[in-house]
Amino acid sequence: MSSDKSTFKQLREDEREVRKQLIIKAAMELFEEKSFHDIGMRDIAVKAGVSAASIYRYFPSRDDLFVEALLQDINNIEQRLQERIDNGESIEDLAIAVVDYLIDNEATFQMMCHFMIRGELNPQALKKFNGVQRYFLKMFENVLKQMEGAENLRLNTQAFFASLAGVVLTFRNYPGRTAEEKRRAMHKLALLIMHQSAIDALEKA
DSSP, rough: OOOHHHHHHHHHHHHHHHHHHHHHHHHHTTTTTEEEGGGGHHHHHHHSSSSHHHHHOOOOSSHHHHHHHHHHHHHHHHHHHHHHHTTTTTTHHHHHHHHHHHHOHHHHHHHHHHHOOSSSSOHHHHHHHHHHHHHHHHHHHHHHHHHHHHHHGGGGGGHHHHHHHHHHHHTTTTTTHHHHHHHHHHHHHHHHHHHHHHHHHHHHO
């Protein structure tokens, strides 16, 4: 009997996880259709094919949902950066890869900006986001450590990532340029940041 109860409990947990992932997937897909601040829990419920009330069984608020989605996406970033290291790419390639990821993954970038700019997050969501942010920066620091010549940049991890994110934030919607022109300009700025960081590191060594 206990085995049957254990199996039933596992099935219920698996079903709950499937529903959570369905809701997260729906939220991420909505970013391709609507602006971040135009997306409400009711919109997500309709997209996921569930009732609005049922979403709150899994996520107490929209911010809690977006923190969970952001954490999952960071895991994707980590895997992609590790693949680049394994392929022997340079620190400059890494900078370009980060910029491209932020350009190409609108949902991730909007969520990051949302949480970094807003100051009125509920305590639970804020605690989760702070944990996600620490995890991401630690992951990013570990990636830099593995790359040849990156040792002197390790202590500048936060400034390095903030600079790259700032480049994307500033020029992603720059008027009068095509998407490809904006991407090339952001690549140049990312490489300039890398070059200056390397010079500063050498001067302090």
